[in-house]
Amino acid sequence: MLYKRGKTWWIDFTAPNGQRIRQSAGTADKTQAQELYDNIRAQTWRQVKLGERPTYTxxxxxxxxxxxxxxxxxxxxxxxxxxxxxxxxxxxxxxxxxxxxxxxxxxxxxxxxxxxxxxxxxxxxxxxxxxxxxWDWLDNAPKLRQYPENKRRVRWITTDEAARLLRELPDHLRDMAHFSLATGLRQSNMSGLLWEQVDLTRKVAWIHPDQSKNRKAIGVSLTDSAVAIIRRQIGKNPTYIFTYNGQSIHQVNTKAWRNALKRAGISNFRWHDLRHTWASWHVQAGTPISRLQEMGGWESVEMVRRYAHLAPEHLAGDSANIEGALSSLGTNLSQPPFLIAQKKG
CATH class of the missing domain: 1.10.150 (DNA polymerase; domain 1)
Structure with missing residues (x-):
């Protein structure tokens, strides 16, 4: 049956299987409501009697x-x-x-x-x-191919550039940026870091599973620099570690951040690139990829391998394996052609 509630028509009937169907027709036009009513009744009958799958959108x-x-x-x-x-x-x-x-x-x-x-x-x-x-709403799905993407270089900065940037930042952003360079924490994890998540005596912090990107807990070993940064925040807020005027910080890509980058002479650099910088510094300092993966909370080692090319020193022994073959080529190849000709003459 069709009935009106206010200005809107409603649909109400019992399906062949005994299920009651009651819903708004979403219109004040009785003709449109009647058409929708007839379509829903017919569709429901086909689903119950013929086993047709409902039409999902x-x-x-x-x-x-x-x-x-x-x-x-x-x-x-x-x-x-x-x-x-x-x-x-x-x-x-x-x-x-x-x-x-x-x-x-x-x-x-x-x-x-x-x-x-x-x-x-x-x-x-x-x-x-x-x-x-x-969900049994579809028999199959279309095959969708991704667009080709340019492989971009990992953007990181040197220690000299980092020092210039920190000098240009206001105090609250300087502490957060410095802490990111010391721990590699993502901006969201750092902004939401609570006092109850750090132990300065043991020099550790932890990110709970519901706070991390891949829903896995992350243990953070705090360097002396990181501990000093946290100690500077004591007394500013009883709950959050990093704050501005006593309030938690949710936005770091601010005008102050962008202006500091300009004054420091650093371009094409995002806040997240501080994490890339942390990882790049670790690789260049000899931190194994497997350890870096655990420290950074990456889900797969493939996500960490993008930094591996920054420290090829471990390949030195293997690259030297063909030195014997190279030396057998002789020294003449390194001399200009006209000198070789003179020696032959």
Whole structure:
């Protein structure tokens, strides 16, 4: 039956399996409400009597994804991607989510931002559609290939550059940047670091699983520099270690940060590159990749290998293996051609 509640029509009927279907038609127009009522009744009958799968939309998938993945450290980023997709995917039946349609939308993202940003959105779409198969909402999902990305160099700065930057930063950002260089902690972990998470006597700190990017606890060994930085924060806030005017800090990419970079003569450098710098300094100082992975809380060793090229000294023994073959070539090859000719004459 159709009935009106206020200005809006509502749908109410019992399906063949005894399930009661009651929902808003979302319209004040009785003709539109009647059409929707007839379609829902017919669809429900086919599902019950013929075993047809319900028609799910991208909206249904997005809502369930966010509900089931609420534990993810990156759930906020998923929400941002889904919000961007919504104008293009809204109301789209999952059975119509073919490769051509999806890539047409992602092409817009690529032009607006970059191939890397488009790939992050693509990865989410692919993951959601794969879950739709697991939920028995889809039989199969389209194969989506990522866009090629340029392999960028790891951006890090020297100790001289770091010293210049620290001198230019205001006190609260200087302490945070210095602490990042001493520990390699991500900005979010440092901003949310609580006094209850440090033990200055043992010179350790810890990041709980629900605070880390990969949902694994991270133990942090504090250097003398890191301990000194923390001691300077005593008495500023009873809960958070790093604060500004007594309040916790949530934004570091500020005008003060950007101006300090300019005055220090450092370009193309983000706050996260302080973590890259920490890792680069460790590798160059001889810290093994496996140890660095544990210290930095990276999920896989492959994520740490991008720093390995900065310390090739460990390959010296292997590179010398062909020195015998090289020496057998003789010394004449290192002389200019006209000297060799003169000797022959």
């Amino acid at each position: 991208w909206d249904d998938a997005g809502v369930r994804w966010l509900d089931e993945r609420s534990y993810k450290a990156t759930i906020q980023k998923d929400m941002e991607h889904l919000t961007w997709l919504q104008p293009y995917f809204r109301g789209k039946p999952l059975t119509e989510m073919n490769r051509a349609f999806i890539m047409e939308v992602l092409e817009i993202k690529k032009k607006e931002t970059s191939p890397a940003s488009a790939n992050r959105v693509l990865a989410l779409v692919r993951a959601v559609l794969r879950m739709c198969i697991e």
